Amino acid sequence: AQKITQTQPGMFVQEKEAVTLDCTYDTSDPSYGLFWYKQPSSGEMIFLIYQGSYDQQNATEGRYSLNFQKARKSANLVISASQLGDSAMYFCAMREGYSGNTGKLIFGQGTTLQVKP
Amino acid sequence: DSGVTQTPKHLITATGQRVTLRCSPRSGDLSVYWYQQSLDQGLQFLIQYYNGEERAKGNILERFSAQQFPDLHSELNLSSLELGDSALYFCASSVAGTGGFYTFGSGTRLTVV
Numbered sequence: 255a256q257k258i259t260q261t262q263p264g265m266f267v268q269e270k271e272a273v274t275l276d277c278t279y280d281t282s283d284p285s286y287g288l289f290w291y292k293q294p295s296s297g298e299m300i301f302l303i304y305q306g307s308y309d310q311q312n313a314t315e316g317r318y319s320l321n322f323q324k325a326r327k328s329a330n331l332v333i334s335a336s337q338l339g340d341s342a343m344y345f346c347a348m349r350e351g352y353s354g355n356t357g358k359l360i361f362g363q364g365t366t367l368q369v370k371p
Numbered sequence: 372d373s374g375v376t377q378t379p380k381h382l383i384t385a386t387g388q389r390v391t392l393r394c395s396p397r398s399g400d401l402s403v404y405w406y407q408q409s410l411d412q413g414l415q416f417l418i419q420y421y422n423g424e425e426r427a428k429g430n431i432l433e434r435f436s437a438q439q440f441p442d443l444h445s446e447l448n449l450s451s452l453e454l455g456d457s458a459l460y461f462c463a464s465s466v467a468g469t470g471g472f473y474t475f476g477s478g479t480r481l482t483v484v
Contacts, residue, residue, distance in 0.1 A: 291475075297459060298373070299475035345414065356427035357402055357465055359473070361414035 256281045258348050260362035267336045268370050274321070275331040275365045277346030287349040288329040289359065290320065294342040302344075305329060336369045343367075374398065377462050377476035385484055389450040392479045396443055396464030402426070403445040404465075404473070405437055409458040420445055452483045 257280040267273035279288065290302040305313045305320045313320040321330040333340055343366050347359040374397035384390055396403050405417040416429035420439035431437075434452075439445040449456060459480050463473040 289473075297480070298477045299461060299463075301472065301475075304472065347414075356419055357467065357473075358404065358416045358419055358427050358429060360416070363413050 256283075256348060256350060256360050258346050258360055258362035260346055260365050262365045263363070264366040264368070266368050266370055267333075267340075269338060270335055272332060272334045273336055273367065275333070275344050275346075275367065277329045277331065277362060279327050279329060279346075279348050281327075281348065281350075283350065288320070288322070289347040289349070290318070290329075290331045291345045291347060292340075292342045293345065293364070299345075303331065333367075338369050338371060341367060341369045373474045373476065375400075375462060375464050375474050375476035377460075377479050379479060380477065381480050381482075383482045383484060384452060386452055386454060388452050388483075389448065390452065390481065392447040392449070392460055392462075392481075394445045394447070394462030394464075394476060396445070396462075397474045400464035400466050400474070401443065402465045402467065403439055403443070404463045405431075405445070405447050406461040406463065407458045408461060408478075409455075412458075414461075417447070449481070454483050457481055457483045 259278045286307045288305045292300040303315045303318045305322045317334045319332045343364045345364045346362040376395040378393045401422045404419045408414045417431040418437050419427040434450050437447045459478045461478045462476045
């Protein structure tokens with residue numbers, strides 16, 4: 255069964271430092287997509303970054319990068335130069351492969367990140 | 372504004388009651404997804420509609436039902452509510468039925484008392 259695991263319930267980082275949020279996944283489908291979302295205390299879900307299983311390079315979006323290690327089935331989010339506004343819950347999610355004929359996402363349990371001034 | 376509109380934003384109701392949550396997808400999006408976020412279950416996929424038809428079903432209780440109308444807006448109906456149904460209910464939309472990028476609404480926070 256497809257599964258996303260985030261083993262860090264909570265993390266602290268000093269402002270301006272980099273932080274890595276861990277995510278491992280399990281799937282038998284060769285085609286899949288991996289997503290990271292940010293959920294601030296206000297509750298909305300904000301898309302951060304996407305990595306496709308066939309993408310050759312790690313995805314980057316501004317201060318966000320995804321450390322994709324396919325053989326280890328990990329998709330860690332790296333936030334560089336942390337800002338106070340980065341304090342939020344972060345979710346890793348996986349979309350089933352095209353064989354599933356659906357766009358549903360499976361989410362991990364989330365990691366709460368707190369940025370210290 | 373993400374383009375996905377969910378109403379109401381907050382809802383407080385008593386056990387045993389029935390409520391309807393509404394979602395208007397982003398313009399041009401044909402797929403609507405419903406998710407439930409609770410403290411104990413995390414974010415759980417409930418159901419997906421694509422262009423008016425049910426595409427996928429997740430761990431949706433029999434007390435819950437949904438539909439997507441010809442104008443593509445969707446409603447999630449929750450009946451015989453229990454305290455455990457208290458959660459944040461998200462709607463998301465995408466252009467395609469099998470992938471693409473989601474746009475999430477801001478959610479409806481349901482409190483059952």
